[in-house]
Amino acid sequence: MTKYINRRVLVIILTVLIAVVVASAFLASIFISDSDVEPDFSNTQLPPSLEHPFGTDWLGRDLFLRTLKGLSTSLTVGVIASVISAVAAILIGVASAVGSKFIDSVITWLIDLIMGVPHTVLIILISFACGRGLKGLLVGIAVTHWTSLARLIRGEVLQLRTQQYIAVSRRLGKSSGWILVNHLLPHLVPQFIVGLILLFPHAILHEASISFLGYGLPPEQPAIGIILAESTKYLSAGIWWPAVFPGLLLVVIVLLIDRLGENLRILIDPYSAHE
């Protein structure tokens, strides 16, 4: 309660910070030509310096530029996967709430099913089915991430349906579509946006983890997970910078987005939200 006034300011600050990081990652990926991250065997495994703020890797590629490019790849995958699963979540959640009892129980069971298989295992399986690569990664993350938001939306719609103003609208002869557009959507859209923002960090973390395991993107792609996977080979030799900086940047962006989502959620619904 006491932080209510700060929360809006915080949300604005977070949004700006995220915008800066995301914009720089994408600008970097556009303006950095592939030649800038070409192997340079005269400069392999240099520790961080002014010229190479994150150091260079085993092929002499500049890790700062590679990390920025990798971040833009990770962000792209994260955005696409979380948009797909958020859209799936809202469609499935609403269908579950307004559909027949049969549909509801099928969907509830489907959610139990997806929650019943460890996500990492399921993503590995899906990625295998898609012949690895980006497609498998996207599908895998999308399939595993919609469930909790769908549950939330289902609960929200079920609760909204018991509200008196909905009953009144029905009595007034408004169609279901009218009620959906005028009464349900205004409540669901904020939920959807917050849900989407909160899905995003999870999606990125999963993307990085799965890439790290060797699934998903091909090794020459500069994804954060791949850079970090490469770094493990040289870790025992004390080459720490390829492991530290790319991961740190990933943590920062995930933390920022997660905080933005949580704070927005509390702003939208201060009563039900946990601090």
Next chain:
Amino acid sequence: MSSISGRLLQTFLSYGVRILLLLLVVSIIAFALVCLSPVDPIQQYILGVGSVSAEQREELEDYWGVNDAPVERYMNWLTALLHGDFGVSLLYRRPVLDIIGERFLNSIALMFSSWLLSGVIGFTLGCLMGMYRERMTDRILKKICYILSSIPTFWLGLILLLVFSVYLKWFPIGFSSPIGITSSEVSLWQRLYHLALPAITLSLMSFSQIALHTRQKLIDVMESDYVLFARSRGESRFTVLRRHGLRNIVLPALTLQFASFAELFGGSVIAENVFSYPGLGSAVSAAGLNSDVPLLLGITIFSTLFVCIGNMIANLLYGVVDPQIREAQS
């Protein structure tokens, strides 16, 4: 009393049926996914053993049933599965069930220790945060929890490896036992020594959830009417925590811990890979990367069973411990 145990048995049975049904569907989906894969297992197998004659190839195709319809292949696989035959791993050239059994022991040691560690640490810190709500302790711990939940498991593992194994040399770089010693010679101490870092990584990844959950539950309890009344009767904040707090928050925390087996297993896949720890997790990712279909399917089924058992325990616990449910049933 007998009616309670009878009812427990009944619930147990109904869960059993539900789990079996779920496993069946998971097996169908997993098999379908594997069939969809453009990766040819025979090609992979041949790559593994080197060149094979056309006859051998045919034999293999026969063995794998490549030319059968998927449904037929599934039925064959399922029949074998029900007879306890999970097939032979392409990667390890040994029966899948043996590998699962052996590696599960390693994994369960890792998962159980980190489960216990994260549960105890998370619960304790959650209580601390709830008791000192919005004070310095709470604010700092809350930030730590938020940060930890934004760190990918593998990166935390890498950093711990870098600090404690590479620089401080306190822990080994990997494997569940020293290399070059047969498993029977490995002492418990050596096992623990190799287990420590992955277990710490895994518990650091999962304690924040239980800590934040416990914190919120304790705050709800401390703001409840019954705590106000207890305080009005002279109970100090700590007496309240002991008499009412723990009683009301242990159960939800325990339930959450049991319901988190899926995340636990998922985390162990990552942690085992970072620390080259020979458990189910490193086996499943190796199986996927090397197109070891029987092993991949076997571990999928097994991990699903593992998660379902956790969920079942969570649900049963609720029925056994909550008097409201227990007394209503008897």
Next chain:
Amino acid sequence: MKEPLLEVVDLSVSFKMYDSLLERKELKVISDLSLTLYPNEVLAVAGSSGSGKSLLASAILGLLPPHAKIGGKMYYQGRRLTPALQKELRGSQLALVPQSISYLDPLMKIGKQVDGHKKPHPASDRIKLFEHLGLPKGTEKLYPFQLSGGMARRVLVSTAILSSANIIIADEPTPGMSLEQSIEALSMFRQMADSGKAVILITHDIDLAFQFADRIAVFYAGTTVETASSEDFRTGPSALRHPYSKALWNALPQNGFVPLPGFQPYAGDLPQGCPFSPRCPMSTPECQKTMPPTQKIRGGEVRCIYAT
């Protein structure tokens, strides 16, 4: 005159809030409330529901939420009631009788719960009292959710009887009860007062209050507007001093059911001056200037510049 057991002088309780315009605002829920409690009496604090009366109980016990701001002074047997003293007195000299079953730990059996953490009395006392209160055998082995409403009320009262407290604060003990049940509950408090204790009865049921209480403090918009003997309330408007008390009396079913127009103001937007002035038939511009001070008239206390 007897020594007062408890004195509350100019008590105010406020909360810091943020309204929708993001402006910090102090929400004064109780303002300049004064009352005095003597041994052997039941003092009713009567006012309509949701007017912040329950916070009075928390304030006396020292159990307000941490973000509450408290002003004014309180004295227990002449000693300044500091947080340390409150801590010492809770459970020993001050007892709360809460309003509902939600004040019992849902996961603790009744026996253990009534005995409390220090077990100040032998279990046999509790057994005897349960029997005396007509609680069936085995009640101590039940969980709160298994109690009927009547049993829960007696269990809650039993905690106060078993404690040696000499001040008992009963917070809305009657809502949801039938007339007979209410009378039964209030008789228990009357008996406690007659046995030497003092009872603060916080209630919205003014009708029942003046049957059982010795004095009644009328609570309006966060403060007491009049404190009068029950006798005055039984007599009617001619004996009462404040226009709100008179209006309350007139609104009782047996006295003509005359409703008082308007609403009690919300704590956030109290009017300037006398909080009752917007609804008062006698209001003059003078009333809107300052909060009327407490004055003693005919043995009672009243906050109205035109009281007679």
